[in-house]
Amino acid sequence: MQQAGSSASETEVTWEDQQNINKFGRLNNRLHDLDDEIKTAKETNENLEDASNELILTDEEIVRFQIGEVFAHVPKDEVESRIEELQKVTSKNLEKLEEEKEAIVAQMAALKKILYAKFKDSINLEED
Numbered sequence: 001m002q003q004a005g006s007s008a009s010e011t012e013v014t015w016e017d018q019q020n021i022n023k024f025g026r027l028n029n030r031l032h033d034l035d036d037e038i039k040t041a042k043e044t045n046e047n048l049e050d051a052s053n054e055l056i057l058t059d060e061e062i063v064r065f066q067i068g069e070v071f072a073h074v075p076k077d078e079v080e081s082r083i084e085e086l087q088k089v090t091s092k093n094l095e096k097l098e099e100e101k102e103a104i105v106a107q108m109a110a111l112k113k114i115l116y117a118k119f120k121d122s123i124n125l126e127e128d
Contacts, residue, residue, distance in 0.1 A: 011119055024111045024125060027104050034101045041094040048087045055080055 013021075055063065055076065065074040065082070074082075112125050 011122055017115070017118065020111055020115055021123075024108060024115065027108050027111070031101065031104050031108070034097055034104065038094065038097050038101065041090055041097060045087065045090050045094060048083055048090060052080070052083050052087070055083065 061076050062073050063076050063079055064071040065079045115123055
């Protein structure tokens with residue numbers, strides 16, 4: 001049990017402090033969502049790269065290409081160009097996600113600095 005005069009019980013949480021804590025929590029949630037989205041984008045990129053490599057190895061001029069939930073017979077050249085475009089889109093999306101993650105990590109670091117300066121050991125912002 002803490003003593004009545006300890007500094008932890010004297011630290012008052014202002015409205016601004018609560019807003020910073022809430023913002024940190026929202027950023028932390030978004031960071032976890034971004035990690036999942038980045039993982040999915042990387043897997044998609046790898047799958048597209050594998051598909052591109054398999055397409056290079058095939059001898060057939062007409063290949064099956066999945067459009068939605070249906071496979072269609074499409075000329076090999078068209079499939080190659082579609083895969084290249086999908087790779088470009090996925091790579092750009094991955095870059096955008098990585099940039100957003102960096103921005104969020106920077107914002108979280110700034111908030112940690114502010115909150116730890118005021119609350120010291122009374123607040124835990126680290127992941128377990």
